[in-house]
Amino acid sequence: MKNFTFNINENSYGVKIVSHEDNVIELEVNGTVYSVKMKETVKTVKTPTLVRKPASSTIEPIKINPAASKTKIVAPIPGVVLSINVKVGDTIKVGDELLVLEAMKMENSITSEKSGLVTAINVNVGQQVLQSEVMIELE
Structure with missing residues (x-):
């Protein structure tokens, strides 16, 4: 799925995510496979949908007071x-x-x-x- 490289204490680790189901992830670290159980279920990120509200009011033309002298x-x-x-x-x-x-x-x-x-x-x-x-x- 995804490959990562981590440098910890001047040691390089190649990590590959093999599979991911619910809260169990199988990793391969430098050729050794590990099964990791997460405390919580990993949530998938959804692309947000932008929704515009309709305009609350329409633009009214400027009205002039007909009784005003100026x-x-x-x-x-x-x-x-x-x-x-x-x-x-x-x-x-x-x-x-x-x-x-x-x-x-x-x-x-x-x-x-x-x-x-x-x-x-x-x-x-x-x-x-x-x-x-x-x-x-x-x-």
Whole structure:
């Protein structure tokens, strides 16, 4: 089955496992066969099976409070700003693309969920943003 070499007190021992049944193992040490009885049954090692739990909740899009006078557009995920499609002073309506954010090698269009006037742009093209970082402010 398996061969091992042990060095004990500068003596070399060649050990071969001949058979293994329950808690009895037959060994051959330097040509001499020994039967060894273990105190406990040797457990066979099983390969673990990885099981993923289903996602507990789905990711909800960021909802904007329609009653608020100022609206902050925040980054939904960390990424890099690829393009900004509005400028300060622009009037936008619901569904207009504000900017494109690259995250995990995918381009994500950030659109407006509220009509309004762009009052501030807090990011630049090529800038890295963290999740929940304010990118654009609307009024």
